[in-house]
Amino acid sequence: MALNQNRTIAELKELRALTGDENGAQRVAFTPTWRTARAWLLDKLAELPVETHVDAAGNLWSTLTGDSPQALIIGGHMDSVPNGGWLDGCLNVMAGLEILRRLTDEYKNGRPPVTVRLVDWADEEGARFGKSLFGSSACSGKLDMDEARTLRDRDGITLPDALREIGIDFEKVKDSGIELENAAASLELHIEQGPVLLDLDLALGAVLGTFGVERHAITFHGQAAHSGSTPMNRRRDAFLAAGKMSQEIYRIAERSHGGVCTIGSCTTKPGIVTSVVEECRITLDQRHLDAAGLAQMLQETRAASETFAAEGNVRVSWERLWQIEPRPFHPELIDLCAQSIQEITGTAHRLPSGPLHDSAEVSGAGIPTVMMFTQSLHGISHNKIEDTLEDHLHQAITAFDRLATKTIHWILQQPA
Amino acid sequence: MALNQNRTIAELKELRALTGDENGAQRVAFTPTWRTARAWLLDKLAELPVETHVDAAGNLWSTLTGDSPQALIIGGHMDSVPNGGWLDGCLNVMAGLEILRRLTDEYKNGRPPVTVRLVDWADEEGARFGKSLFGSSACSGKLDMDEARTLRDRDGITLPDALREIGIDFEKVKDSGIELENAAASLELHIEQGPVLLDLDLALGAVLGTFGVERHAITFHGQAAHSGSTPMNRRRDAFLAAGKMSQEIYRIAERSHGGVCTIGSCTTKPGIVTSVVEECRITLDQRHLDAAGLAQMLQETRAASETFAAEGNVRVSWERLWQIEPRPFHPELIDLCAQSIQEITGTAHRLPSGPLHDSAEVSGAGIPTVMMFTQSLHGISHNKIEDTLEDHLHQAITAFDRLATKTIHWILQQPA
Numbered sequence: 001m002a003l004n005q006n007r008t009i010a011e012l013k014e015l016r017a018l019t020g021d022e023n024g025a026q027r028v029a030f031t032p033t034w035r036t037a038r039a040w041l042l043d044k045l046a047e048l049p050v051e052t053h054v055d056a057a058g059n060l061w062s063t064l065t066g067d068s069p070q071a072l073i074i075g076g077h078m079d080s081v082p083n084g085g086w087l088d089g090c091l092n093v094m095a096g097l098e099i100l101r102r103l104t105d106e107y108k109n110g111r112p113p114v115t116v117r118l119v120d121w122a123d124e125e126g127a128r129f130g131k132s133l134f135g136s137s138a139c140s141g142k143l144d145m146d147e148a149r150t151l152r153d154r155d156g157i158t159l160p161d162a163l164r165e166i167g168i169d170f171e172k173v174k175d176s177g178i179e180l181e182n183a184a185a186s187l188e189l190h191i192e193q194g195p196v197l198l199d200l201d202l203a204l205g206a207v208l209g210t211f212g213v214e215r216h217a218i219t220f221h222g223q224a225a226h227s228g229s230t231p232m233n234r235r236r237d238a239f240l241a242a243g244k245m246s247q248e249i250y251r252i253a254e255r256s257h258g259g260v261c262t263i264g265s266c267t268t269k270p271g272i273v274t275s276v277v278e279e280c281r282i283t284l285d286q287r288h289l290d291a292a293g294l295a296q297m298l299q300e301t302r303a304a305s306e307t308f309a310a311e312g313n314v315r316v317s318w319e320r321l322w323q324i325e326p327r328p329f330h331p332e333l334i335d336l337c338a339q340s341i342q343e344i345t346g347t348a349h350r351l352p353s354g355p356l357h358d359s360a361e362v363s364g365a366g367i368p369t370v371m372m373f374t375q376s377l378h379g380i381s382h383n384k385i386e387d388t389l390e391d392h393l394h395q396a397i398t399a400f401d402r403l404a405t406k407t408i409h410w411i412l413q414q415p416a
Numbered sequence: 417m418a419l420n421q422n423r424t425i426a427e428l429k430e431l432r433a434l435t436g437d438e439n440g441a442q443r444v445a446f447t448p449t450w451r452t453a454r455a456w457l458l459d460k461l462a463e464l465p466v467e468t469h470v471d472a473a474g475n476l477w478s479t480l481t482g483d484s485p486q487a488l489i490i491g492g493h494m495d496s497v498p499n500g501g502w503l504d505g506c507l508n509v510m511a512g513l514e515i516l517r518r519l520t521d522e523y524k525n526g527r528p529p530v531t532v533r534l535v536d537w538a539d540e541e542g543a544r545f546g547k548s549l550f551g552s553s554a555c556s557g558k559l560d561m562d563e564a565r566t567l568r569d570r571d572g573i574t575l576p577d578a579l580r581e582i583g584i585d586f587e588k589v590k591d592s593g594i595e596l597e598n599a600a601a602s603l604e605l606h607i608e609q610g611p612v613l614l615d616l617d618l619a620l621g622a623v624l625g626t627f628g629v630e631r632h633a634i635t636f637h638g639q640a641a642h643s644g645s646t647p648m649n650r651r652r653d654a655f656l657a658a659g660k661m662s663q664e665i666y667r668i669a670e671r672s673h674g675g676v677c678t679i680g681s682c683t684t685k686p687g688i689v690t691s692v693v694e695e696c697r698i699t700l701d702q703r704h705l706d707a708a709g710l711a712q713m714l715q716e717t718r719a720a721s722e723t724f725a726a727e728g729n730v731r732v733s734w735e736r737l738w739q740i741e742p743r744p745f746h747p748e749l750i751d752l753c754a755q756s757i758q759e760i761t762g763t764a765h766r767l768p769s770g771p772l773h774d775s776a777e778v779s780g781a782g783i784p785t786v787m788m789f790t791q792s793l794h795g796i797s798h799n800k801i802e803d804t805l806e807d808h809l810h811q812a813i814t815a816f817d818r819l820a821t822k823t824i825h826w827i828l829q830q831p832a
Contacts, residue, residue, distance in 0.1 A: 192645065193642055193644075193645045194641075194642060194644075194645025194646050194647070195645075195646065195647070195650055196645075196647060199647075199650065211644055213644070215689055225610075225795075225796075226609055226610060226770060226771060226797065226798075227676065227678035227680060227701040227703070227770070228609075228610075228627055228629070228676065228701075228703050228769075228770025228771045228772075229608065229609045229610025229611075229612075229769070229770035229771050229797075230610050230611065230676070230770070230795075231610070231611070231612060231615075231676070232666055232669045232670065232676055232677075234610075234611055234615065234795075237662075239662050239679050239682060240662045240663065240666070242659070242662070242682075243658070243659035243660065243661065243662025243663060243679075244659065244662065244663060245659065246653075246655050246656045246658070246659025246660065246662075247656065247659060247660060250648055250656070253648045254648065260643065260644065260646070260647070260648055261648075262643035262689075262690075262691070262692055263655050263659075263693070264643060264684070264687065264688050264689045264690060264691050264692070264693060265684045265687040265688060265689065265693070266655060266658075266682045266683070266684045266687075266693075266696070267682070267683070267684075267687075268680070268681045268682045268683075271680065271681040271682075271683075272680050272681060272699075273631055273678075273680045273681065273699040273700075273701050273737065274678075274680060274701060275678075275680050276678055276680070277679070277680060277681070277682075280682070283688075283689040284689075285643040285644075285689050285690060287643070287644050321689065353644075353645070354642060354643070354644025354645035354646070355642060355644045355645055356644075379641075379646075379650075380641075381642070381645075382642075
């Protein structure tokens with residue numbers, strides 16, 4: 001079968017009808033609806049000469065064996081957040097399926113020059129246990145077992161118990177790492193989860209890597225005091241210092257050339273209308289594609305918080321909530337991705353990914369990796385209004401297929 | 417009996433032992449402990465030739481009839497907040513009692529030139545129903561009956577029901593206004609509930625009036641967006657605009673010459689580390705002794721909020737929570753108060769009151785009024801650590817007694 005972009009778009013709609021409702025996609029990992037989505041996918045795969053199995057972490061692998069054991073991986077995820085978008089994750093799986101069909105058709109002996117493997121990573125979203133990239137991080141070996149072992153869902157069920165129910169032994173999930181043994185390159189097509197391509201009026205972009213992330217809680221400690229009787233120059237106002245941070249992070253992001261900074265929450269104590277704020281806690285999320293840039297942003301933010309604390313005669317304390325290093329993608333694969341986009345759309349824009357993706361884990365395991373983004377019509381994901389123009393989907397599948405071809409040739413050119 | 421400042425200080429300690437615990441004063445209005453305090457006070461009053469009764473709003477009046485029916489009122493309150501300070505409110509009642517003793521001793525016929533009345537206002541603090549100045553606002557006629565009728569405590573009991581239990585008919589509380597019929601002047605001694613006198617190292621101050629207050633909730637409405645994928649220049653960040661307000665209110669207060677502005681609370685939605693803030697609500701409390709100054713501060717704050725909203729491409733909405741106009745005290749009584757302080761301490765400082773007091777209600781009813789403040793050792797009230805040096809208490813009682821004498825003479829000089 002030749003590449004048929006319209007078939008893929010039709011299948012994505014079929015999946016939406018099968019596993020979504022009026023609130024959006026409901027393919028939350030390990031739920032009955034997610035299993036429905038996988039069974040539907042397996043039906044499609046059954047028409048192809050591929051070997052299919054689930055690995056030790058619950059990831060579904062479909063292998064089209066080639067002349068070389070060296071493998072091209074095409075990875076996506078069928079799972080969604082609750083009330084999610086119709087394209088997030090499954091666009092890649094379905095485009096990958098279409099590429100398997102095209103390769104089967106092109107190589108009449110059924111064997112492309114290298115092995116090509118489609119993987120549906122398990123629980124990319126982490127919607128149930130609050131821990132994303134489960135399947136890919138188990139496979140890459142980066143999963144923090146001690147942390148994951150204690151994760152619980154809202155009903156108090158632990159991740160190991162939930163996995164046991166679907167036949168997975170938590171203590172053995174890293175055995176899935178064997179799947180990467182012959183991996184030579186990895187590709188992922190994804191809807192952009194932001195408005196960058198929309199703003200530029202571009203259908204597609206080549207992804208430079210995923211941002212490193214620093215997440216911290218910053219608490220300013222002042223002194224409660226009566227709002228009527230305390231002169232302004234006597235106050236130790238925790239909110240004054242925190243408020244200054246709101247603007248400073250924009251200046252820090254601007255100086256960082258490409259980083260983003262967000263204060264996502266603010267809480268005040270005692271938090272009453274008649275008292276100066278004694279304690280103000282804000283959360284900080286900083287992201288940058290460059291590790292030095294990320295470290296610089298963090299250092300500047302710390303320094304600013306100390307300056308503002310000193311100015312207001314308050315104290316500041318920091319607590320790290322989470323961090324991950326930047327995961328830059330492979331420069332040669334980024335070039336191939338940009339070439340593919342250029343050939344189809346005439347313009348090749350390169351952009352970093354703010355959100356994390358399974359590709360960050362694959363790249364972190366040392367596999368040359370790249371992602372391609374397609375425009376998000378409203379710049380919004382994890383929401384039922386997530387959408388991409390059908391023209392853009394058509395171009396995306398075409399360009400991604402070209403990227404697969406170029407990457408196969410690239411693999412063949414690598415020294416053994 | 418001659419004025420005996422040490423007796424008053426001893427009685428204040430006696431009251432503390434009787435109605436306080438390790439957490440502070442517990443004389444919450446209408447509770448058994450408050451009734452204990454009143455009964456203790458009545459025992460002391462019984463030794464004097466005064467007529468005592470409770471008015472229609474629960475205020476306790478003790479009248480030393482003078483040659484003229486024109487009356488000098490000395491007002492305070494025995495009630496405290498839970499875990500309150502030992503001096504807040506009752507310092508004045510006990511100093512007033514001592515003045516009654518001194519007058520009884522001085523005028524051997526038992527009749528001073530004008531009538532002198534000590535009042536213990538009911539529920540000044542409003543700790544149970546969240547509505548301060550209950551007794552004095554009923555007496556002044558300013559109590560909002562429709563609002564007060566619906567007030568409930570934490571157990572859901574309404575204010576009218578609670579009053580009925582202690583024999584007060586809510587619908588008749590304004591009948592207490594008759595008590596002010598012959599009132600010619602009103603005095604109140606109070607611990608300062610802030611650090612102004614402490615900072616100036618002064619024992620006493622003459623109070624210019626109580627601040628007018630404007631209380632508002634200001635909500636900025638932006639757009640939630642992913643912290644990793646949303647470029648800084650695409651954000652509609654409600655916290656950015658709110659944060660700018662934190663500094664602006666300090667500039668507005670400075671320009672106002674004497675006003676104070678407080679942002680006491682900040683809440684954010686969705687309030688998660690990975691999202692730009694969609695909605696940020698802050699509360700604003702502004703106070704000024706001058707009505708025009710207060711209006712100017714409010715107008716400037718509104719304008720600033722609209723500027724910051726426009727800068728950040730967010731929307732702002734305002735909701736008035738409460739307001740009260742400034743209540744300047746009587747200029748001639750302020751002068752008499754300052755003279756009394758000057759005579760005893762050598763320095764007469766004049767200052768406004770940020771917090772409200774019963775005197776604001778009495779002044780609002782058209783009675784010439786003034787207050788005297790005594791230094792607060794830590795600048796803090798409504799707390800068990802509230803304190804005043806005994807030397808300062810001694811000076812306060814002496815100066816306040818002088819002010820009573822001067823005010824009696826002032827009343828006699830007024831045209832009939």
